[in-house]
Amino acid sequence: MSSRPSELILGGALEYQRVPNLLSSFETLLQQEKDHLKMAVAKIDAHKPDVLLVEKSVTRYAQEYLLEKNISVVLNVKRPLLERISRCTGGQIVSSIDHLSSLNLGYCDKQPKQ
Numbered sequence: 220m221s222s223r224p225s226e227l228i229l230g231g232a233l234e235y236q237r238v239p240n241l242l243s244s245f246e247t248l249l250q251q252e253k254d255h256l257k258m259a260v261a262k263i264d265a266h267k268p269d270v271l272l273v274e275k276s277v278t279r280y281a282q283e284y285l286l287e288k289n290i291s292v293v294l295n296v297k298r299p300l301l302e303r304i305s306r307c308t309g310g311q312i313v314s315s316i317d318h319l320s321s322l323n324l325g326y327c328d329k330q331p332k333q
Contacts, residue, residue, distance in 0.1 A: 227263060228272045271285060305325065
């Protein structure tokens with residue numbers, strides 16, 4: 220981890236939204252979910268956060284992909300706490316992976332051990 224760890228705050232969940240009333244095989248749905256989550260994690264990784272804070276849940280597949288990218292994940296963080304972290308680190312809460320930019324990242328300064 221760098222001397223100034225960066226964090227990304229996601230309001231909502233990191234999961235695949237299946238289209239209702241569309242008939243597909245289980246294998247097809249599973250592959251679509253994996254592909255979608257790989258793409259979402261690639262978008263997150265492009266901004267190189269050290270930590271991802273998420274208001275709601277993150278699917279198991281997304282957690283595995285984030286782990287492969289060495290991005291720590293904090294799940295189910297209450298909205299008031301996300302807002303407090305946002306104020307303290309300068310990071311913006313993004314509502315969707317599609318609205319990411321490097322301006323959304325927040326940074327923390329590591330304090331040396333005394």
